[in-house]
Amino acid sequence: MDVRRRNNVVVTGPEDGPVLVLAHGFGCDQNMWRLVLPALARRHRVVLFDYVGSGRSEPTAWSEERYSSLAGYAQDVVDVCEELDLRDVAFVGHSVSAMVGVLAAQAAPERFGALVMVAPSPCYIDSDGYRGGFSAEDIDELLASLESNYLGWSAAMAPVIMGNPDRPELGEELTGSFCATDPEMARIFARTTFLSDSRGDLDGVSVPTLVLECAHDAIAPREVGAYVHDRIPGSVLVTLEATGHCPQLSAPQATAAAILRFLEHPR
Amino acid sequence: MCRTEEDPEPREPDGAKDGDRTTDAAFSALLEDSVEELYESAPCGYLSTLMDGTIAKINSTLLEWLGTDRETVVARKRFADLLTVGGRLYHETHFAPLLRMQGRITGVALEMRTGDGGRLPVLVSSVVKHSGDGEPLLIRTTVFDASARRSYEQELLRRQREAEEARRQAEEARRQAEADRARLTEALAALQRSLLPAELPVVPGLETAVHYHTASPDRLGGDFYDLFPLDGKRWAFFLGDVSGKGPRAAAVTSLTRYTLRTAALHDADPAGALGTLNTVLHERYTGDDPRYCTAIFGVLEPDRDTGEVTVRLASGGHPPALVTRADGTAHFLPTPGGLLVGVLPDPHFVTATTVLAPGDTLLLYTDGLTEARTGPDRTDLYGDEALHAFATRLAGPPPGGLVQALTALLDSLGDGVDDDTALLALGVPARPGAM
CATH class of the missing domain: 3.30.450.20 (PAS domain)
Structure with a gap:
């Protein structure tokens, strides 16, 4: 299948600009990057995509087997890089995608030049000596929460997306697909995300890396940011004075500025 | 209802008039x-x-x-x-x-x-x-x-999961049933192949043709035939019909076929071979499940010098063989009074002998042919006379032509053929220019 269509690949920014690949996390799609896109695409060639199973990706390309491990999502990233023949990619991954980027750089090291991990967490569940922030029961609760929302998902979401008088810039093209995913695929993505433990992969990161965390993040607490920074040799840790798990939405200017500053002087 | 407007101050209802x-x-x-x-x-x-x-x-x-x-x-x-x-x-x-x-x-x-x-x-x-x-x-x-609504939703969700599970199980059962059926069909086909020769052997100076049709949907027939060499000079053949249809009949068919083959190798006397079969069936199927068959068993002895083939056969309660001659005539080879095989402990089987000259054909058949319905019920059956007339009209057909014509006839009877049917034709090719 055509990878561009499969992953709803969108490319923007100057053709000869250095390449930035922006990867969304669990819960939404490439629209997560909207508020930082103008700043990032001024001088960079920006590649956006949706993981299979999210956003406007091709649902027939989804299989439970492939997308039940982060390696499956990493393969999507590698596929996109190969399809567009991208080199020296600066990969910006939000949330679980930060770890997907680590795995993709392991699988195809020749294509990646830098890594930006936005609100990363290599392991969400507490275990001896490690604090991820959640227990296994908490994750079950999230899955239940997902299910109860999908009961009325389309009914609840469609009017929201259609009528949006306050933010006309979001435009009509979002209608019907904004962050809406198939419940089964979302459930698998949630399980894969929150039950993953990629702590062992951090040591293998060899490209310049920025760890971008929020000061108040309910999903990736600061201990986790410090842990990631500590485990990746030579990484840069930047803490944004932002609340929530999505600084690209809650603090877009600061987020874009931190990313661009790092890309200018990666080490 | 909750309002989120800036000013939730209620207005006067439209219905309130100044005078009221x-x-x-x-x-x-x-x-x-x-x-x-x-x-x-x-x-x-x-x-x-x-x-x-x-x-x-x-x-x-x-x-x-x-x-x-x-x-x-x-x-x-x-x-x-x-x-x-x-x-x-x-x-x-x-x-x-x-x-x-x-x-x-x-x-x-x-x-x-x-x-x-x-x-x-x-x-x-x-x-x-x-x-x-x-x-x-x-x-x-x-x-x-949303407490009440949530429990309702939970119930919906639970029912939906149950329905999905039931659907999954039904689908699984259907797949299993299909697999079972495929396996059964394959087993039946293998069994069926063991009841009949895959193809007839080549007999020098003899032309052969067969037709076989099973009436039961599992394709296990109660009719059987075979043709096999005895000692390099002689050949044995048989054709018969066991009582009943389906798997139980097939079990008898199997026993019958291998008993007759073994008996013929031991003693090529036709009546003797049927006698051995009688002993086996009578011993095996007694009591609640009596099983028997009708059969013609024969031995072919070609004469290399004349090209003629001597046929010696014995019948156990089977419809008589039909002989068509090179001159266009046809006649039954009578074997009256022969007993069913497997019913009595010590029966008598009737024997007959004929010689097939070039252009002559011997036809063996089961009652699926002669008892095929030609009308709406069983009062109108095809019958011996019709068969005789049919063969006569063909005027000395070669085995292939005879079986082909009879197969076409059976096809034309359609649903009238409600029993297994077997046809075996053995003939000496006509001399070139003899017709």
């Missing part, structure tokens, strides 16, 4: 609520937060539901802090991003934590208030108690 002072006064009395009173005691929770979620204002209804007080939450907690952990994860990954992107979000199911450690299922809607120049200022949120 009494009604108007009654309304005023009922609507003495201040705006503040409406906000605090509304039948839903109200909540205003800063953009980072910090609670700035909360109404009494929601405080009561959560079993907490204003001092504990205002300026101290964020909206997400009021949620269960699962709800908080959902809030961070779905609710907050969508609200940021769209400026509003409606009817999202979440669970809030109550002071006594319980959970309150709620439906939450939020809208972002923007400043005049479009900067987001604060988030207004309404919270509805």
